[in-house]
Structure formats: C-alpha cells, structure tokens
Amino acid sequence: MNNLKIIANWKMNGSKEEVESWINNFSNYVESKDQSQCILCPPSCYLNSAKEIIANNNLTLNLGSQDLDSDQDYPSTGGINGKMLKDLGCDYVLIGHSERRIHFKEDENILSMKLSSAIQNNIKVIYCVGETQEERDKGLAIETLKKQLRVLKDLPFNLISIAYEPVWSIGKGVTPSLNSIDDMHQIIQDELKSNLNTEENIKISYGGSVTKDNAVSIALLNSVDGLLIGGASLNAESFSEIVNNITRQN
Ligand code: PGA
Numbered sequence: 001m002n003n004l005k006i007i008a009n010w011k012m013n014g015s016k017e018e019v020e021s022w023i024n025n026f027s028n029y030v031e032s033k034d035q036s037q038c039i040l041c042p043p044s045c046y047l048n049s050a051k052e053i054i055a056n057n058n059l060t061l062n063l064g065s066q067d068l069d070s071d072q073d074y075p076s077t078g079g080i081n082g083k084m085l086k087d088l089g090c091d092y093v094l095i096g097h098s099e100r101r102i103h104f105k106e107d108e109n110i111l112s113m114k115l116s117s118a119i120q121n122n123i124k125v126i127y128c129v130g131e132t133q134e135e136r137d138k139g140l141a142i143e144t145l146k147k148q149l150r151v152l153k154d155l156p157f158n159l160i161s162i163a164y165e166p167v168w169s170i171g172k173g174v175t176p177s178l179n180s181i182d183d184m185h186q187i188i189q190d191e192l193k194s195n196l197n198t199e200e201n202i203k204i205s206y207g208g209s210v211t212k213d214n215a216v217s218i219a220l221l222n223s224v225d226g227l228l229i230g231g232a233s234l235n236a237e238s239f240s241e242i243v244n245n246i247t248r249q250n
Pocket of ligand 1: 207229
C-alpha cells in the first residue's frame, strides 16, 4: 500500500503547542519514507508553525488546509485564498467537507469557485462527497454523489482526488460494510469516467469513523487509495500506529 494517502483532519481542534508535539511525536514513530504518504490538516492559524517545524526537521510530512476561500472581486474580510495557503506551505486542500456544506452553507456554486482557486494555485484538491442518513434512507445516496461530483466537470483531474465520506458515519463510530465502501467507490469511479470523461482511475479515499481497529481492513480494499481521518488523527501515537500498520502491509 505504497501510494496510499493518510490524511489527518484536525477540524477545529488543537493548539500551537499540540501541533508542535504532534509533529515531533509523529516523526519519531513514523519513518521518513512513510511520512511522505501523510497529510496533516491542522486549523489554518497553525499552518505556518507546522510548516516551520516540518522544514527545520527535514520531514517529508505534507501539509494541507481544511478549507480555502475563493478569490472574489469584492473585499473579503477573514478570507484566506489559494495563494496565501501556498505561502503557508500547503500542497493540499479539503474542499466540500460535509461540515462545510451543512454548517457553512457551501453549495455547488461556492465549491466550484473554491476548486478554481485551488487549481489556479496548483494546490491538490481532496474533494469530499457523501450522502446523509436521510438521503440514504430515501434511496438517494447515489444520486447525491453524482450531483456532488458534477461540479468537477472540465477541471484538471491531475490535481483532484475524491474522499468518500458518508455523513452518517463521520464522528459517529459507525462505518459502512467493506462491501458497501467498495460499491460506493466503484460508483464514484464509474461516474467520473462516464459523465466527467476521466481517462485514468482517480484516487478515492474513504473517511468516516476510521480508527486503528478498522483502518487496515478498509485500506486493503482495492478501491481505496487513502484514508481521511478526523477524531483518530488527533493523537500522534494512534495516528502513527494506523500509518505504520498500513505501510507495513507491503
Ligand atoms: P471522523 O471524521 O474520522 O472523526 O469520523 C472524518 C472527517 O470528518 O473527515
């Protein structure tokens, strides 16, 4: 599982000190060649200190942002655009996380502008999709994914990967069955090929209640190219254990 990406999404957690001790611990537990498979997404205000610790210690850990603001032709108080993220050492950005779609009302219009801003600045996008419990219960899961993917039409897929995160699983301690993860990833891949004309397989990560107990079995699925980990990424030791358990499967 050499090229599998393991992404730590801290959400609105941590402090400057915690970022520093997390990176130090992580770099003690995880070998340099495996660190490069990992992407740390701390809150934006800690990106700069994370960048400095990574550079000062010659680490291969990647940095990602949990969000970005698109360039607007009006003044945008509080905004952080792709160019600024690049300055802060970010090579990756999460776009379309369900928490942003739901609580920050980010619709396809907004997401489309965010995608353009990331791509213009050569930042690799991890585009999150996933159905809610209600959509699943109504048999609308596949339709939801297709609708969410449509915004990617005509974008350069060399800078885009997908994270399938069923909303009903995030932070809930429940995950879909392995078969169901496989099926949904296949549906996403088929949709990308048939309606969005992607030629090669696009990388698809799974996210939603990944822990050290289920990470390896999910990562072993052929359709899974990465893991997007929230709660279980906050502790450096348990995140590193997940990384080591996966990379040692080779
Ligand atoms: P979780 O979060 O691992 O805590 O379920 C995943 C995410 O929201 O990206």
